[in-house]
Amino acid sequence: MQTTRSSVNYKEPKLLFCIGLVVVLLSLSFPLIPEWRTFIHMWRTELIASVFLGISLGYLFYSSNSTGETFKLHRREFLFVALPIVSFIVWSALSIFWAPSWRSALHHTLVWSEYLIFYLIIRTVIDRGKDYRRTLLMIAAAFVLVSLPAIVEYAALLVFGGGTSIGLRYARYGEQVNTMLPLILAGVLMLNGRRFVLGLGAVAALWLFMFVSLGRTNIALFAFGTAAVVGCVFIFKRFHKFRLKAVTAVLVLIAAPVPIHIFSMFSAEPGVPFIRRVNDTAAISGSNGFRKLMASISLEMFRQNPVIGVGADNFGMQLNNYRTAYAVKNPTDVNLVNAENEIPERSHNEFLQILAELGIVGGLIFAWLLCGVGLMTFNALRGKGSLAGIGAVLSILIFLVSSLVTSYSFRLIQNGFVFFFVLAVAAGLLLRSKRTHESPEQLTFSPIQIRAACMLGLAACLMLGAYSSLRVASVIYAARANGVFDLVDAEKFYKTSIQLDRENPDAEFSLAFRLMDAKRYEEASSHFERSISIGRAPSVSYSYLATAYLMGGNPAAAERSFSNAVKMYPLSPFTRTRYAFILQENGKSDRSVSELEQSRRIGAADTATWWTMMNEGARKASENANKDKSISPIMDMAPNAAIYAILFERVIEHPEEKSTLDFMK
Numbered sequence: 001m002q003t004t005r006s007s008v009n010y011k012e013p014k015l016l017f018c019i020g021l022v023v024v025l026l027s028l029s030f031p032l033i034p035e036w037r038t039f040i041h042m043w044r045t046e047l048i049a050s051v052f053l054g055i056s057l058g059y060l061f062y063s064s065n066s067t068g069e070t071f072k073l074h075r076r077e078f079l080f081v082a083l084p085i086v087s088f089i090v091w092s093a094l095s096i097f098w099a100p101s102w103r104s105a106l107h108h109t110l111v112w113s114e115y116l117i118f119y120l121i122i123r124t125v126i127d128r129g130k131d132y133r134r135t136l137l138m139i140a141a142a143f144v145l146v147s148l149p150a151i152v153e154y155a156a157l158l159v160f161g162g163g164t165s166i167g168l169r170y171a172r173y174g175e176q177v178n179t180m181l182p183l184i185l186a187g188v189l190m191l192n193g194r195r196f197v198l199g200l201g202a203v204a205a206l207w208l209f210m211f212v213s214l215g216r217t218n219i220a221l222f223a224f225g226t227a228a229v230v231g232c233v234f235i236f237k238r239f240h241k242f243r244l245k246a247v248t249a250v251l252v253l254i255a256a257p258v259p260i261h262i263f264s265m266f267s268a269e270p271g272v273p274f275i276r277r278v279n280d281t282a283a284i285s286g287s288n289g290f291r292k293l294m295a296s297i298s299l300e301m302f303r304q305n306p307v308i309g310v311g312a313d314n315f316g317m318q319l320n321n322y323r324t325a326y327a328v329k330n331p332t333d334v335n336l337v338n339a340e341n342e343i344p345e346r347s348h349n350e351f352l353q354i355l356a357e358l359g360i361v362g363g364l365i366f367a368w369l370l371c372g373v374g375l376m377t378f379n380a381l382r383g384k385g386s387l388a389g390i391g392a393v394l395s396i397l398i399f400l401v402s403s404l405v406t407s408y409s410f411r412l413i414q415n416g417f418v419f420f421f422v423l424a425v426a427a428g429l430l431l432r433s434k435r436t437h438e439s440p441e442q443l444t445f446s447p448i449q450i451r452a453a454c455m456l457g458l459a460a461c462l463m464l465g466a467y468s469s470l471r472v473a474s475v476i477y478a479a480r481a482n483g484v485f486d487l488v489d490a491e492k493f494y495k496t497s498i499q500l501d502r503e504n505p506d507a508e509f510s511l512a513f514r515l516m517d518a519k520r521y522e523e524a525s526s527h528f529e530r531s532i533s534i535g536r537a538p539s540v541s542y543s544y545l546a547t548a549y550l551m552g553g554n555p556a557a558a559e560r561s562f563s564n565a566v567k568m569y570p571l572s573p574f575t576r577t578r579y580a581f582i583l584q585e586n587g588k589s590d591r592s593v594s595e596l597e598q599s600r601r602i603g604a605a606d607t608a609t610w611w612t613m614m615n616e617g618a619r620k621a622s623e624n625a626n627k628d629k630s631i632s633p634i635m636d637m638a639p640n641a642a643i644y645a646i647l648f649e650r651v652i653e654h655p656e657e658k659s660t661l662d663f664m665k
Contacts (some may be wrong), residue, residue, distance in 0.1 A: 013059055014125050018135050020052040022142040025414050028172055029146055036475045039505055039535060040316040040345045041107055042412060043468040043475075049413045050465035053117050054458055060121070061454040064447045071124065071445040074432045078443055080372025081427050085116045087365045091358060092312035099311020100318060101534075103503060107467060108312035108357075111413060113460035119420040120453075123428060132425070133187070139421070140184050143177050144202050146170075147209030154212035155260055166213055174218035175406050176418045177206050179399040181225040183422055185249065186391030189233065189242045200249055204256040211257050216284070217405055221398055226253060228394050232387070239387055286338065291348050291405060293323075293335040298347045300326040301356035309359035316345040317503070320537040324568045331570045340569050341538050341639030343505075346411050350403035353411075373400070373423075376430040385430050392426035474501030482510055487518050505536035513544065521552030529561070539565050539575045543645040546582060551652055555586045566595075573603040574642050577610040605632040613646050617657050 027048045036043070073082065092109040099105040126132035150170050157166070184206070188199030210222045226249070233239045233246040300322045301310050310318050327336055347353035355363045373396055379385060380393045399419045403409040410416045445453075474497045481493035494511040497504060512527035525548040532541050542565035549558035559582050562575075569575045576599030583592035599607040609632045612621040618634060625633045634643060651658050 013063075014131050015134070017056055017121070017125055018138045020055070021135070021417070022138050024049050024052050024417060025139065025142050025176065026146060027414070034479060036472050036479065038468075038471040038475055038501075039343075039503065040104070040313075041468070041471065043472040045413050046111065047465055047468040047472070049114060049417070050461040050468065053114055053121070054461040054465070056121055057117065057454045057457045057461065061451050061458075064450040064454070070447065071120075071450060072442045073123075073445070074427075074442055076375070077372075077427045077431045080375055080431065081119070081369065081423065082116070084365055084369035084372065085112065085119070087368070088362070089113055089116065091362055091365055095309065095311040095314075095358060098308060099314045101311065101314050101503060103467070104313040104317055105311045107464070110460050110464040110467065111410075111416070113457070114413065114464060115410075115416050115420050117457045117460070118417055119424055122421055122424045126425060127428065135421075136183065136187055139180060139418075140202050140206075143173065143180065143209070144205045146173060147177075147205050150212050151205070151208050151260065158261065170209070170213040171215055171218070172408060172412060172415075174210065174213060174215050174221075175399065175402045175408055175415050177209060178218060178221040178225060178402060179395050179415075179418045179422060181206065181222060182229050182394035182398065183388065183391040183425065185226065185229045186387045189229075189245045189249070190387060196245065200252055203249065204252055207253050207256055208260065212260075217402070221402055224401075225394060225398050226250070229391060232390050232394075236383070236390075238383070239390075242387065289335045290338040290344075293333075293338045294344060294346075294348045295352055296330070296333070296335065297322050297326055298349065298352035298356040300329075302352075302359070305356075305359055307359045307361060309355070309357045309362060312357050312362075315347055315353050315357055317535055319344055320532070320535065320568065324564065327570050328567055334571070336569065337571045340572050340574075341540065341641055343536055343538065345535075346407045348405060348407050350406070350409040350411075370400075372427075372431070373397075376426045379430040380426075389426060389429040392422050392429065395422035396426060471501050471504070474498070474504045474507060478504065478507040478510055481507075487514055490514060503534050505531040505534045508534070509536055509541065512548070516544070516548050516551070519551070521548045522554075524548040525552060525554075525557070537568070538639065538641070539569050539572055539578075540639055540641045540645050542575070543578055543642055544648075546578070547645070547649045547652070550582070550585065550649070555582070558582050559586055571602055573599045573606040574610055574637070574639060576602065577607050577614065578642075578646075581611070581614045605630060606637050608632070609634060609637060610646070613643075613650070617650055617654065618643075618647055619657075 024045065027045050028042075030044075089109055089112045092105060092112060096102045096105040096109070122135075126135055150166055153166055181203075184199075185203055188196065188203055191199050207222060207226075210218050230246045230250055233242045297319060298315070301315070301318065304322070304325070310322075327333070330336075347356065351363075351366075354366050358365075373393075376389075377393050377397070380389050385393070396419070399409075399415075399422070408415050410419070477493045477497035477500065481490040481497065484490040484493060491511070491514075494507055494514075497507040498511075501507070508527045508531035512524045512531060515521075515527065516524035525545060528541065528545040528548055532545065542562055546558040546562045549555065549561065559579075562579050562582055565575045566579045576595055580592045580595035580599065583589075583595060596607065596611065599610075609621050609625060612624055613634070622634055625631045637643060647657075
């Protein structure tokens with residue numbers, strides 16, 4: 001996109017735009033206590049992004065009205081980038097009519113609308129060389145800034161030892177940094193003198209950030225991105241002048257982790273965290289198994305809804321239903337042992353999630369956009385692209401590769417912004433044959449059309465901002481209710497929370513637990529059911545639901561509801577044993593014995609402890625484990641949260657065991 005020259009002052013608004021973009025990218029690092037977390041959708045980033053884009057659109061509306069400036073878009077860019085995005089937005093919006101959660105479908109539509117808005121605005125910002133360099137510099141500086149505390153924390157870990165959550169807290173930046181790396185590295189190689197040294201230092205800081213955050217995939221992608229840029233410098237003759245700088249960059253990156261490990265000389269713990277992480281075969285196996293399970297569930301969704309999908313952004317809401325369907329068909333799949341005590345929200349494979357949510361139609365529309373990426377790649381490889389163009393294409397490809405395994409991708413709005421930034425750079429450099437305003441290859445948008453588009457964009461930003469605000473308001477009311485001792489007063493806050501967001505499972509669950517503690521079992525069971533139906537369905541949630549039914553004198557409902565848990569988690573000793581216990585309570589001894597035997601085949605040691613806890617209490621189970629080492633100690637069992645669920649039920653029936661519950665807590 002291009003803008004005609006006018007008297008408007010570009011410098012200050014575009015600088016403010018860059019600052020606003022940095023704020024969006026770093027929004028997850030802003031300290032916020034308490035840490036309000038909304039289910040599936042991340043309210044903080046989306047609210048900040050909506051405000052940022054809304055202000056930008058307001059300025060564009062004003063400037064186009066006062067100066068009469070026009071936008072120009074190359075026809076190939078319109079055909080292979082803008083039109084596929086618009087089509088994807090429209091198809092997402094249409095899925096509102098068949099999606100079980102129309103709110104989630106609307107959310108997806110609004111997020112992608114903001115992606116389109118950002119893409120079009122960023123094309124105007126980076127169209128001039130100095131604006132592109134300024135934006136790239138500020139993005140790189142932002143990621144360097146966030147890397148510094150991670151590096152310091154890693155050094156402290158080497159000295160003092162202990163556990164760390166560095167990877168957990170900084171993993172969300174990994175995809176953004178890796179996506180930007182080829183473009184940043186390409187820019188650094190084109191610098192000279194002191195600026196090259198500073199740029200190389202920034203790249204080294206980003207490499208250390210990837211290294212200390214201990215993400216195997218992120219480290220591999222960083223190495224690949226670096227190798228790809230350096231390889232292009234040596235392969236293409238027009239870039240040979242950068243060979244010495246490329247070699248220097250590689251040597252600096254190889255040496256960068258060495259100084260930081262001097263701190264390990266002062267550590268009492270042997271080994272290096274990175275090496276331990278790479279050699280942690282159990283964690284690798286668990287991670288791979290989880291991703292395979294999510295892929296299987298995604299494909300199950302697609303098989304049952306191949307043309308139109310389950311609805312945009314409905315994966316997390318519908319996952320449990322399709323996990324059950326998949327488990328019924330494949331009860332011996334070893335990957336079903338994963339995610340029993342978690343609430344998976346995304347597929348960890350963007351392409352499979354698009355197919356699951358939007359079917360073949362959505363997949364073809366997204367493939368249309370990928371055709372544009374293919375055209376850019378072709379133009380770059382045949383000698384049409386500068387080193388920046390090559391870097392932009394490599395950045396796009398790294399994002400797409402990362403999307404095969406990441407939980408974030410387009411689902412985290414900052415990651416989407418980074419993707420559409422590099423896409424805008426690539427399109428600007430590789431999809432335009434001419435730069436003249438008179439070219440018939442360009443589409444011109446008049447000031448009236450620009451203002452109309454700004455109004456539509458403002459509406460989308462306001463709607464997503466309102467959606468995010470309502471969701472976090474629901475979380476705040478639920479948190480306030482949790483802190484209110486009197487249940488009558490707390491109920492008012494819980495009900496307000498639920499009214500604000502009908503898809504907040506935590507509010508439903510918390511209210512259900514409070515009602516059950518007050519012995520209002522029938523009401524509690526209905527809220528537990530609702531919480532499970534909208535996504536909070538680990539096996540322990542089913543256990544609390546069964547407790548509410550059992551204590552409320554409805555054992556048949558407890559059996560019926562918990563049978564769903566067994567279908568969903570067929571390889572869990574806890575669910576099998578718990579179901580056997582419920583069957584026994586209902587007088588179905590034969591079926592109870594059968595379920596218990598199946599549980600023993602899965603895990604005899606855990607089954608023995610669970611069964612004793614459910615029938616005789618935790619003290620007896622602990623005594624048995626102390627006498628017989630083939631029986632699992634209570635605190636070694638999984639899911640750990642289920643231990644307290646069983647203790648809670650035991651205390652209701654046997655108040656004398658309350659001391660045991662207090663001790664376990």
